[in-house]
Amino acid sequence: xxxxxxSGGGVVQPxxxxxxxxxxxxxxxxxxxxxxxxxxxxxxLEWVAFIRYDGSNKYYADSVKGRFTISRDxxxxxxxxxxxxxxxxxxxxxxxxxxxxxxxxxxxCPIDYWGQGTLVTVSS
Amino acid sequence: DIQMTQSPSSLSASVGDRVxxxxxxxxxxxNYLAWFQQKPGKAPKSLIYAxxxxxxxxxxxxxxxxxxxxxxLTISSLQPEDFATYYCQQYNSYPSFGQGTRLEIK
Numbered sequence: 258x259x260x261x262x263x264s265g266g267g268v269v270q271p272x273x274x275x276x277x278x279x280x281x282x283x284x285x286x287x288x289x290x291x292x293x294x295x296x297x298x299x300x301x302l303e304w305v306a307f308i309r310y311d312g313s314n315k316y317y318a319d320s321v322k323g324r325f326t327i328s329r330d331x332x333x334x335x336x337x338x339x340x341x342x343x344x345x346x347x348x349x350x351x352x353x354x355x356x357x358x359x360x361x362x363x364x365x366c367p368i369d370y371w372g373q374g375t376l377v378t379v380s381s
Numbered sequence: 382d383i384q385m386t387q388s389p390s391s392l393s394a395s396v397g398d399r400v401x402x403x404x405x406x407x408x409x410x411x412n413y414l415a416w417f418q419q420k421p422g423k424a425p426k427s428l429i430y431a432x433x434x435x436x437x438x439x440x441x442x443x444x445x446x447x448x449x450x451x452x453x454l455t456i457s458s459l460q461p462e463d464f465a466t467y468y469c470q471q472y473n474s475y476p477s478f479g480q481g482t483r484l485e486i487k
Contacts, residue, residue: 292476294425302417302425302468304476316475319382352424357436365472367415367430369437374424 259283259370261353266375273343273379279336279353279372287311287331290356292368293338295349295377305351306338307364316364321347343379350374383407383471387479393487398459402482404452404469413473416445416454419481420465428467429454461486 265277279291293305306327307316315327326339336353357369384407394400404414412432417425427436429445432452442457456463464486469479 301481302419302470302478304470304478307476318475357427357430364475365413367413367427367472368470369427369430371424371426 259355261355261370261372263351263353263372263375266351266377268378268380269343270381271344271379274339274341275343275377277338277340277351277353277375277377279338281334281336281353281355284355286329286334288359290361290366291327291329291336292354292356292364293327293336294352294354294368294371295347296352296374297346297349300349303349304364308336309362310356310360314362340377343377345379348377348379350376383410383474383477385469385471385477385479387467387469387482389482390480391483391485393485394459395487396459396461399455399457400459400484401456402454402467402469402484404447404454404479406450406452406471406473409449410471410473412448413471414445414447414452415470415472416443417468417470418463418465419468425468456484459484 260282308327324342352374353372354368355370356366358366414432416429419425433445
């Protein structure tokens with residue numbers, strides 16, 4: 258069965274950096290695009306970033322562009338989110354999520370599975 | 382950017398009721414619309430994609446419809462496990478979510 262397990266969350270000071278990981282299993286990771294979606298405490302869902310199945314295309318929300326970098330290692334079945342210049346408003350649970358369709362090259366494919374999330378708190 | 386607006390923001394219903402949640406896009410998105418269910422402290426769960434297609438394993442009590450800018454999620458015969466927050470999401474362009482609809486027990 259599909260499993261997505263995030264890790265790497267924690268408390269970081271404003272301006273600091275953090276790298277999140279998402280370990281995937283139960284499917285052919287290298288064939289599917291992957292997303293990061295976040296949820297601030299008590300708030301709704303916000304899409305953060307997408308990476309194509311082969312890592313060649315990446316897309317970002319305006320709120321994180323230039324500060325966050327999505328990447329993947331298909332040999333390790335792992336998705337990453339490098340977060341730099343963190344701000345208080347980046348405080349959220351970060352979820353990784355899998356595309357439903359094989360070989361989707363853009364953000365225009367639906368999500369089918371979600372990880373359990375990892376909490377990032379940006380505070381001094 | 383495409384804005385997604387859900388209505389109502391909250392809804393009270395009884396076990397056995399049938400409820401409908403509406404989602405409106407700020408511009409046409411064809412059928413690039415998904416619905417998710419989220420329970421407190423849990424990850425979202427995918428219910429519907431392409432406006433009306435059920436994700437694998439999702440019971441047929443959930444149904445979606447619409448195209449263009451106006452969409453609905455209908456849940457028939459509510460059971461205690463259905464009380465949750467529901468989100469729509471467009472994926473026609475960079476994805477965006479509605480603000481959520483909290484479905485509570487009356």
